[in-house]
Amino acid sequence: MEGSPSSASLRKTWEGKPGLAGWLSTVDHKEIGKRYIVTAFIFLLIGGLEALAIRLQLARPNQTLLTPEQYSQLFTMHGVTMIFLYALPVLSGFSNYLWPLLLGSRDMAFPRLNAMSYWVFLFAGVFLYSSFPLGKAPDGGWFNYVPYASLAYNPGPNIDVYALGMVLLGISTTVGSINFVVTLARTRAPGMSINRVPVLVWGTVTASVGNLLAVPAVSLAFLMLWMDRQAGTHFFDSAAGGQPLLWQHLFWMFGHPWVYAIVLPAMGIVSDALPVFCRRPLVGYTAVALSTVTTMVLGFGVWVHHMFASGLPILSLSFFSAASFVIVIPSAVAVFAWIATIWTGRPVFNAPFLFFAGFVLLFVIGGVSGFMTAAVPVDWQLTRTYFVIAHLHYVLIGINVFPVLGGIIYWFPKVTGRLMNETLGKWSFWISFTGFNTAFFPMHILGILGMPRRIYTYADRLGWGTPNLVVSIGAFIFAAGILLFLFNVFLSLGRGKAAGDNPWDASSLEWSTSSPPPPYNFAVIPIVASRYPLWEDIMDEGPERSSIGRGLLLDKGRETVGTSPLDAEPDVILKMPGDTYLPLLLSLAITVLFVSMLLHSRWGSYAAGFAGLLATVCWLWPQRALGQIDR
Amino acid sequence: MAETIIPDRRLPVGSAGHLASGWWGMLTLILTEGALFAYLFFSYFYLASHALGQWPPGGAPKLDISIPGTLILIAGSIVVWWGERGIERGSRRRLILGLSAALILGIVFIAMQLFEWHRQPFTLSTDVYSSLYFTITGTHILHVVVGLLMLAVLLLWSVLGHFDAERHAAASIGVLYWHFVTVVWLAVFFIFYIAPRLV
Numbered sequence: 001m002e003g004s005p006s007s008a009s010l011r012k013t014w015e016g017k018p019g020l021a022g023w024l025s026t027v028d029h030k031e032i033g034k035r036y037i038v039t040a041f042i043f044l045l046i047g048g049l050e051a052l053a054i055r056l057q058l059a060r061p062n063q064t065l066l067t068p069e070q071y072s073q074l075f076t077m078h079g080v081t082m083i084f085l086y087a088l089p090v091l092s093g094f095s096n097y098l099w100p101l102l103l104g105s106r107d108m109a110f111p112r113l114n115a116m117s118y119w120v121f122l123f124a125g126v127f128l129y130s131s132f133p134l135g136k137a138p139d140g141g142w143f144n145y146v147p148y149a150s151l152a153y154n155p156g157p158n159i160d161v162y163a164l165g166m167v168l169l170g171i172s173t174t175v176g177s178i179n180f181v182v183t184l185a186r187t188r189a190p191g192m193s194i195n196r197v198p199v200l201v202w203g204t205v206t207a208s209v210g211n212l213l214a215v216p217a218v219s220l221a222f223l224m225l226w227m228d229r230q231a232g233t234h235f236f237d238s239a240a241g242g243q244p245l246l247w248q249h250l251f252w253m254f255g256h257p258w259v260y261a262i263v264l265p266a267m268g269i270v271s272d273a274l275p276v277f278c279r280r281p282l283v284g285y286t287a288v289a290l291s292t293v294t295t296m297v298l299g300f301g302v303w304v305h306h307m308f309a310s311g312l313p314i315l316s317l318s319f320f321s322a323a324s325f326v327i328v329i330p331s332a333v334a335v336f337a338w339i340a341t342i343w344t345g346r347p348v349f350n351a352p353f354l355f356f357a358g359f360v361l362l363f364v365i366g367g368v369s370g371f372m373t374a375a376v377p378v379d380w381q382l383t384r385t386y387f388v389i390a391h392l393h394y395v396l397i398g399i400n401v402f403p404v405l406g407g408i409i410y411w412f413p414k415v416t417g418r419l420m421n422e423t424l425g426k427w428s429f430w431i432s433f434t435g436f437n438t439a440f441f442p443m444h445i446l447g448i449l450g451m452p453r454r455i456y457t458y459a460d461r462l463g464w465g466t467p468n469l470v471v472s473i474g475a476f477i478f479a480a481g482i483l484l485f486l487f488n489v490f491l492s493l494g495r496g497k498a499a500g501d502n503p504w505d506a507s508s509l510e511w512s513t514s515s516p517p518p519p520y521n522f523a524v525i526p527i528v529a530s531r532y533p534l535w536e537d538i539m540d541e542g543p544e545r546s547s548i549g550r551g552l553l554l555d556k557g558r559e560t561v562g563t564s565p566l567d568a569e570p571d572v573i574l575k576m577p578g579d580t581y582l583p584l585l586l587s588l589a590i591t592v593l594f595v596s597m598l599l600h601s602r603w604g605s606y607a608a609g610f611a612g613l614l615a616t617v618c619w620l621w622p623q624r625a626l627g628q629i630d631r
Numbered sequence: 632m633a634e635t636i637i638p639d640r641r642l643p644v645g646s647a648g649h650l651a652s653g654w655w656g657m658l659t660l661i662l663t664e665g666a667l668f669a670y671l672f673f674s675y676f677y678l679a680s681h682a683l684g685q686w687p688p689g690g691a692p693k694l695d696i697s698i699p700g701t702l703i704l705i706a707g708s709i710v711v712w713w714g715e716r717g718i719e720r721g722s723r724r725r726l727i728l729g730l731s732a733a734l735i736l737g738i739v740f741i742a743m744q745l746f747e748w749h750r751q752p753f754t755l756s757t758d759v760y761s762s763l764y765f766t767i768t769g770t771h772i773l774h775v776v777v778g779l780l781m782l783a784v785l786l787l788w789s790v791l792g793h794f795d796a797e798r799h800a801a802a803s804i805g806v807l808y809w810h811f812v813t814v815v816w817l818a819v820f821f822i823f824y825i826a827p828r829l830v
Contacts, residue, residue, distance in 0.1 A: 109652045174663055182655040212659060216667035220674070224766070232756030233766065235674065241759035243681050246674060253670070561642075562650060572650040573642050617784055622793045622801060627645010629793045 007523050010555055014106070014519035016579050025579040027111035028519060032118050033097025034415065037408075039122055040090035044401075046129075047081035048479055050074045055439075059472035061460040071456035072139040073158070077132065079142030080162070084169060085125045087262035087400050088207075092117070092176055094407060095204040095265060097415065099180070101510035101517060102198050104189025104526040106560040107576050109182040112583050112619065113175050119587035120172035127594060128165035131157055138162035141454065143255065143306075144225075146236040146247045151229040160598055163226040168594045170219040177208035177215075185565040189509070191528035191546070192568045195289075198508050199282065202289045203268025207261035210296045214261070218254035221247055230600075245310060252303035260299040263395070264292055266403040267334060270356045273410045274338060276506040277353040278345025281532055281539070284337040291330035298327045308379045317376050324374035331367055335360060351425025355406030358433050362398025366391060369444065384454075387447025393440045405432070405485060412489070413503045417515045418496030424488040432481025438474025442467040507532035512548045524551035525561050528568075557625060575627040586615040651800040654807075661811045664774070668815050671767050672822060678759050687760050689752065691827035700743045701820050707736035708813040711782070715806045721796035723789060730786040730802075733809060737779045744772055764823065771812075771819050778812045781805040 016022040016031070026032070054074055057066045066074065096114060100107050108114045131137050139158050140149040149159045184205045188197065224235040225247070234240035236247050275282045282288060304312065304320035338360050347353060369391040373379045382388060405428075412420045451464050458464050502511035511534055513522055526548045530536055533546035552561055554573060562572035589612035596604030622628035643650060679686050714729015748768070753761040785805045788794065794802055 110656060113656075178656055178659045178663070181659050182652055185655055186652055212663040213666045216663060217670045220667060220670045224674070227762070227766065233762035234756070234759045235678070235762055237759075241678065241682055242762075243678055246677055249677065250670060250674070559644075562652070570642060572647055573644045574652060575645045613780070620784070620801070622788060627647075627798075628801065629798055630795065 006553060006555055007518070007520075010520040010523065011518060013555065013558055016519070022579065024584055025581045027107070027115045027577060027579055027583070029096050029100050029108045029111065029114055030415075030517065030519075032114050033093050033095075035118055036089050036093030036096055036121070038093075039118075039125070040086050040093055043081050043085040043125060044090070044482075047078050047086060048482065050078040050081065052475060052479060054078065055472040055475040057456065058458075058468050060469065061458055061462075061465050063457055066456060068456045069135075069139070072141075072454075073132070073135070073137040075454060076138045076141055076144075076162075077129070080128060080138060082396070083142055083258075083262070084166070085121075085128070087396060088173065088258075089121055090404055091204070091207070091262065091265040091400070092121075094269065094404070094411075095180060095200065098200065098411065098510060099183055099204070100187070100521055101414075101513065102201060102508055103183070103187060104192060104509045104522060104528060105183075105187040106521050106525075106554075106558070107187075108179050109187050109574075110175075110179045112577050112580060113179050116583035116587050117172045117176035117179065119584050120168065120175070120590060123587055123591040124165055124169035124172060127168055127591065128161065131161045136161070138165075143251055144247075146225065146228075146244045147238075149225060149247075150236060157598070160226060160229060163222040163229070164594050164598050166222045167219045167226075168591065170215045171590060173211050173215050177211040180204050180208040181212070186562050187560055187574065188563050188568045189526050189528050190551075190561060190563055190568055190570045192563075194566050194568075195286070196528060196531045198268070199271035199285070199288055199292070200265060200268035202292045203265040203271075206292050206296045207264050210257040210261050210299065213300070214254045214257035217250045218258075221250035221254070224250075226597075245307075248307050248310060249303070252306040253300075255306065256303045257296065257299045259395070260296050263399040264295065266400045266407075267292070269403045269407040269410075270338065270359055271334070272508065273352060273407060273506075274356040275341050275345070276410075276504050277348045277350065277356070278341050279348070280341065280345040281507070281535070282337060283340040283344065284333070285531065287333050288337045291333040294330040295327060298323060298330070302327065305374055305379070308376050309383050321374055321376050325371070328367065328371055331363075335364060335367075351420070351422055351429055352406040352409040354426060354429040354433075355402050355409065358429065359398060359402040359406070362394055362402060362436070365441075366394030366398050369394060382447055384452055385447035386443040386451045386453055389453050390440050390443035390447060393443070397436060397440070402433075405429075408485075408489070410504070411510075412492065412496075413499030414510055414515050414517070416493060416496070417499055418492055419499050419503055420492040420496055421488050424484060424491070428481050428485040428488060430481075431484060432478050435474050435477030435479070435481050439471050439478050440474070442470050442474075446471070502534065507535040509533055509548075522551075524549065524553050527551050575625065577623075577626060580619075582615050582619045586612055586619065589615055646798065646800040648800055648803065651804070653800060653804050657804045657807050661808070664811065665815075668770070668818065671770060672818065675763050675767065675822060678763060682759075687764075687827055688758060692824055694824055696743050696747045697820055697824045700740050700747075701816065703736050703740050703743070704813045704816050707733040707740070708810050710736070711806050711809055715799075715802060718789075718794050718799045718802060719796060723792070723794060726794060726799070726802060727786065727789045730782050730789060734779060734782045734786060737775055737782065737809075741772060741775055741779075744768065744775075767819060768823070771815055774812050774815065778805075778809045781808060 016026045016028060053066065054071070057063050057071060096108065128138070136156050136158050138144070138161060140154060140162070144159065144162060147153055184201060224233065227233040228236055234242040236242045236244050238244060271282050271288055302320055302324045304316060305324045308317055342357065369387065373382055373388065373391060409420050409425055412418070446464055446467050449464060451458065499515050501514055509526060512526070526533070526546060529544040529546040530541070532539060533548065536545050554560060558576035558578060560574050560576055561570050562574045563570050589608050593605055593608035593612065596608055646653060648654070711729045711733035714726045717725020717729060748765070755762060755765045782805060785802050788801065
């Protein structure tokens with residue numbers, strides 16, 4: 001292992017260059033994963049500051065802190081940032097960092113594509129914010145309905161930036177999803193059959209397949225919108241036979257599966273990490289894994305529940321309402337599995353446990369309010385009110401942010417070699433949990449009182465003043481909890497207790513390697529014999545034992561083993577690419593192409609397209625080191 | 632101490648045919664690209680079903696160019712398949728021939744499509760039908776262009792001698808994409824040219 005001649009040669013093979021050159025050219029999934037998480041967290045803070053500005057404006061009636069134009073841009077960018085630039089990227093960060101470690105492999109199936117998905121995400125984020133300093137940020141709400149978003153009513157660059165930025169971001173999501181799907185199918189450790197992979201892997205691969213099928217809808221919708229605005233097409237223009245409702249269909253055909261894409265991997269985090277703190281395996285692994293997939297499959301058939309108030313035929317509303325009710329079943333399966341795990345386990349009430357248990361409670365509240373609005377008449381009453389805002393924040397913050405915070409505490413020792421401070425962790429949970437509920441629970445009441453979403457102020461006589469003040473105070477308490485969490489991260493980076501390989505005595509493969517893991521992850525590729533490779537001696541369910549320190553060495557260049565999709569039988573030795581600038585160059589070329597489209601620069605587009613083509617050909621040029629040619 | 636074990640059989644190394652990650656990557660790319668076309672077709676049918684008056688507004692488009700174009704694309708898929716079968720048996724010459732022929736057929740297809748575009752009595756901004764027509768056929772042409780670039784690069788690599796009976800995963804992957812481009816055209820052809828004649 002560490003220190004032996006083979007590990008020295010593996011380190012030499014897998015280690016990146018030091019300094020800026022290494023930073024820009026790395027394809028190491030661990031570096032990319034950390035970068036994803038940090039970048040997504042920065043976007044979370046930006047989106048959070050926008051939310052606080054909104055809450056200051058709404059704290060009292062008739063405030064004039066923000067103009068209506070500023071308010072529209074702030075709530076739009078708040079939604080865009082949280083939903084697109086934080087929620088999925090942060091989970092991609094977890095999965096990028098963890099997958100090869102969970103799967104007993106040395107990298108993702110496509111390391112260079114992995115680097116590219118990060119760069120394009122970063123550039124798309126910057127692109128979406130490019131018009132913000134000019135006071136021309138997207139301002140049509142995150143779902144950007146036409147005709148408000150069409151040229152006649154919104155002539156500035158605001159919507160064009162949003163449209164092109166989303167198509168650009170879609171490229172990142174797509175290549176990232178391709179990488180996850182192929183990594184699952186091809187690069188698991190021998191013996192890790194499909195019924196032995198961690199639930200986080202189920203969640204991410206389900207989200208990824210969902211994204212591959214759903215993202216084209218939104219990319220197409222935004223492309224059509226941009227063409228309507230800039231090239232004279234009529235897709236959404238009712239005067240020339242177009243249909244504004246087509247926008248809503250395409251957007252929500254994407255939007256609803258996307259909701260599951262940004263929660264299923266987070267639910268996977270809980271399904272894997274919560275049992276560690278209950279000192280027992282997850283109750284109902286198979287049921288939870290299948291409910292994950294079922295949720296996504298059903299998620300493709302419910303998009304119209306976002307459009308109940310758009311005048312569609314009652315028959316169609318009934319169908320989509322019923323389908324939306326059915327989703328409760330797989331969600332409840334997961335909830336009962338978590339509760340049963342806590343109930344029948346021996347819970348350790350530490351900070352990550354609190355975040356995961358808190359998540360279960362918030363998920364139930366968000367689930368109930370979702371169930372309520374799945375009923376058409378209730379939805380007619382409550383849609384476009386603060387009730388919906390309450391629901392979606394319970395769902396997105398409850399199911400995404402709380403598991404992410406718990407997950408950071410859980411895997412922090414693996415990533416950094418140090419444990420986070422437990423006392424600060426508990427305080428940050430209780431402050432953010434209290435702040436969250438203070439901020440978002442009264443929104444249900446505001447919605448029932450009839451306060452519409454997206455209004456920049458309200459009159460005193462409406463009686464919404466007190467609940468709004470409570471909401472605003474809660475928002476600041478929540479923000480304080482997040483700040484304390486970040487303080488804990490920075491403090492623990494320098495002063496945290498040394499963790500060792502497996503500080504939580506957890507069951508999955510990432511805890512069998514050192515903390516932080518070496519560049520090559522595992523000195524030999526492990527051979528897996530059960531779902532809980534590190535708990536086999538404790539659980540003692542059979543004679544079979546996983547082989548952690550004994551396995552394929554694979555040290556003739558960068559190598560990992562390719563295995564069959566279901567049974568994980570080894571069938572090929574895969575050659576893995578080394579560090580390269582090509583992903584960065586290709587991402588830059590694509591971004592310049594989109595900037596040129598925004599600025600209507602024909603020659604810029606041609607030059608960027610050509611540069612991108614050149615980078616792609618260099619990328620794919622057959623190499624002997626990758627076993628693509630013999631000579 | 633890490634112990635090394637030797638697998639009980641010799642595993643192939645590197646990009647070995649359908650075991651190559653790139654082959655799986657192409658399958659997933661085709662899945663998502665297929666979804667893109669599905670949403671384009673959904674948009675077409677959605678807008679068609681809401682149309683007032685005749686659809687297509689000028690009647691069903693003529694078949695005089697689209698039928699030969701369809702046959703040309705199918706022929707391209709067949710010859711490139713023949714070329715791929717060739718390299719599987721070690722014949723680099725057959726691969727070069729297949730790729731060259733498919734490349735020429737693809738260029739002819741694009742030329743015919745551009746001619747068809749040119750002679751249409753409407754433009755992109757005439758009405759919603761014309762917007763759909765140019766966007767959907769344009770998206771397909773873009774895919775043909777990408778496929779042609781792949782074929783051209785593969786041809787170059789074949790001429791440089793990069794492929795043999797054992798190592799030709801890149802060629803199989805490119806050929807798979809070319810078949811996808813053909814299949815998508817069959818759908819476009821059916822929807823724009825045949826379906827209006829059936830109602």
